[in-house]
Amino acid sequence: MRPRFITAAVIALPLGLVPVVSSAEPPPGTPAAVKPxxxxxxxxxxxxxxxxxxxxxxxxxxxxxxxxxxxxxxxxxxxxxxxxxxxxxxxxxxxxxxxxxxxxxxxxxxxxxxxxxxxxxxxxxxxxxxxxxxxxxxxxxxxxxxPGTSSNDTIATKAGVTTEQPTVISRASWGADESIRTQCFADQGIGVEYSPTVKAVTIHHTAGENDYTAADSARIVRGIYAYHAQSLQWCDIGYNVLVDKYGQLFEGRYGGLDLPVWGAHAGGFNKYTTGISMLGTYTDVAPSAEQVEAVSRFAAWKLSRGYRDPAGNVTLVSGGGGTAKYPQGTEVTLPTIYGHRDVGYTECPGELGYQQLPTIRQRVAELMGDWTSSPIYQRWQSDGADSGPLGGVYQLEQAAADGGLRTTFDSGAASVYWSDGTGAHVIQGPIRDTWDRYGSETGHLGYPKTDEHATPDGAGRYNHFAKAGGSIYWTAETGAHEIRGAIRSKWAQLGWERSVLRYPKTDEHGTPDGVGRYNHFQYGSVYWTPSTGAHAIYGAIKSKWAQLGWERSFLGYPTSDEFAISGGRRSNFQHGYITWNASTGATTAYSY
Missing domain, CATH: 2.60.120 (Jelly Rolls)
Structure with a gap:
């Protein structure tokens, strides 16, 4: 993990949009990138x-x-x-x-x-x-x-901010040449890096003259990008977000506004923090009201959705560095919103900028409102918050389908989804990956209605879901597979994973003839059609049916589970049956 050093951050996206994940692809109509x-x-x-x-x-x-x-x-x-x-x-x-x-x-x-x-x-x-x-x-x-010029430099000074997530000007819109970042990454053998979570916000100023125009702001951001990425070899802007005196927010470090991108803005204290930098010098001049409001709005969004108290304190561990006030390994207790000078040998964010911190904290608290009422926050707290199994918030809480909510934890490994009908439940790992492949909460399974649990035999894990009578089961041997509806009901009737079938080893699929549905299991299968229902088939009888051509054979689909007969076993089909002789091991197919 390479060291991170610096002291400013930017956030941005196309005008009028509020996306949270950066994209290297500029939106349609965006002017070409500008190379400083x-x-x-x-x-x-x-x-x-x-x-x-x-x-x-x-x-x-x-x-x-x-x-x-x-x-x-x-x-x-x-x-x-x-x-x-x-x-x-x-x-x-x-x-x-x-x-x-x-x-x-x-x-x-x-x-x-x-x-x-x-x-x-x-x-x-x-x-x-x-x-x-x-x-x-x-x-x-x-x-x-x-920093060059662009036709997009004259940006509207009012970007339609909201009390939840302010509109930001994307890297594409302020003219970021992404080749500067990607080439530096390639040269250093690194990429975008993330903290486990964000615990605090560091307030900065960028220094320089304050008499810039709104059209100059994008140029200033491009210049900072070039200097930080190329001259200082940080590969990108050190700050996560930049804010000009007109209240414009600019996306800084690449990687996603809703994620804990590890910046280079406060030497020794970049881990677990987001850096917001005000364009200008605020030693003898105070930040504008628009600038303070924009800083507050972004901080309120980041902290409320990340479950951090703007009026509280956090303990951070210094990573050291030439400008850090505290030696490496020192535990330092700081306000959740603090100034760069609190952790570094610097005047940043300037004396009059620093004097705005109480105002910013108060305004952030006002904007956040009753943020602790979130049902996912309450679930996280009941599980032990940061010290519990989920750890800190990784991807900020955001809206999900049909009025639901979702938050990602544990460095991206686990999520909690909530809906009014299901409550808040944890889904993670391979089970979440399979669920995501089918559309997450918008797919046929809907929201999880249980946390991930261990199976009674101790070999697997599962989540049950709200729709389609669905579940996803996982074992190290089989992977994670969805099972639902009549096929799942049949499996449950037989004894779930303790049945003769054991665990599913495929998701539910349609049959080649387009009539039926099936899941394969470790030791058999369940086939279903609207006219025959769901039936289990396994062992030698399943092998014989497969040899004959499955459902396209003269037998058609199973109409019964396998059952005992004198001297062996039998399964019935639409147009015949198959028997198995216990003495000889022979299987024989019969037609009606």
Whole structure:
């Protein structure tokens, strides 16, 4: 498991849509992805300017809109940049915050700052000092990023948020070039990674200027993506969600908004957390009301559907790292919604951003309402919550068919489905896989009406379902198979898995002639037609019937189970019968 480091997150999807799982395929009509351009320039190549050589100035060959700094050795005490616009005017100095670098899989081998939005610029000044003196420029480089432009950059500032799940702007809509991510994954031999669950929300700011427009926001997100994925080698945006000052939410790290995607936003505390980052710097400027509301709405959706108390505390274990406040292995108790500075050596999310945390917690609690009334939450609590057999929420609670609910737990291995008629029941593993193959709760079996249980003989597992008189039975030898209706009733009449048939080894299927239905079992079969009903056939008599051509033979379908006769056994069929001689083992077919 590779280390994760960074401090921001984004969520997104096509405008007006609220999908929860990312897709590499853009929706119809989405503009082409935009590949940002990154230039890395040694600071030693810059010329010194005023202030006794403490400031160095770069005039690159092309314009840029974001800037960051990389270095080796100790971090500078002062690290600021100032950009010049196309009119030749110099902007304000922007302080850069430090993050952990990751080059060629080695955490901390190079140090780095966060990227700062400076607007479209033609030149950059850098002030970097240690102990009041300029740093050795040979150990520093400047990263200049042009995030490009897209016809989709002018995004509606009101995205139709709801109190449940806010609309987010997808990666496809903000122009993510997925080849950047996939190539990095291929180079590092990794992929999308997931925590077992999400326990807390980390609030960040991205740094940089605050005077961006709504159309700039997608460009800022693309620039952060390029820097985090390529320069820092995180392969993707570190944050799970980004929020601009207009209240727009952008999808950040790939992998699904409703899943516990393991980000790279808070060094040492990425596991079990979701990172929400506000675009801008909130040291001397407060986040906008729209921004705070959007942060709150996303956090409320994530926490309510993940069964986490926004006013509570959680205990997390530090994974360590250069910017983490706590050594690896340290247990730290934190609010469910906390600021990045609570766990890292950083000012993030800025003093005025940090002061908004009580307001965000209160608003999140208001939006969540009576979230503990969920019947699946109550079932989870009764089973021991995180310390019970289900563990934490993996995929958030969401609506299921016909007014039902579903939540996935245990790193995706188990789910609880609820409906008003069945209650809340656990379904998992191969049984759930078979059920999913037939359409889950929308299929012919409907909702589970029992948890998964062990069979009386101890060899198998099963769930019963609400429709079609159905069940799914599993053993290590046979796998998981559905059985229902008249065939299941016949099997039950014979003694279930303790019968001569033992366990089903196929699902129910239609016969080749299109008239009947059957399940094969470990030691026999049950065949059914509307005119004959369901009957068991096994052993030597079944072998003889199969040899003759099954239901297409002159005998047709079974009309009785096998029964004892003098000296042997017999099964009746539509047009005859088969006998078995106990003395000789011979089977004989007769027609009427």
């Amino acid at each position: 351009v990154i230039d890395t320039v040694p600071l030693a190549a810059a010329r010194g300017v005023a202030e006794s050589g403490k400031v160095r100035e770069l005039e690159p060959d092309r314009t840029f809109a974001m800037a960051a700094v990389r270095w080796t050795g100790n971090a500078p005490d002062v690290l600021e940049v100032q950009a010049q616009d196309s009119e030749g005017e110099w902007g304000e100095w922007v302080e850069l915050e430090t993050v952990d670098g990751l080059d060629t899989g080695k955490p901390g081998s190079r140090k780095a700052s966060e990227p700062a939005w400076v607007g479209d610029s033609t030149a950059l000044r850098v002030r970097a000092e240690r102990d009041g003196s300029p740093v050795n420029a040979k150990s520093f480089s400047v990263v200049l990023i042009d």
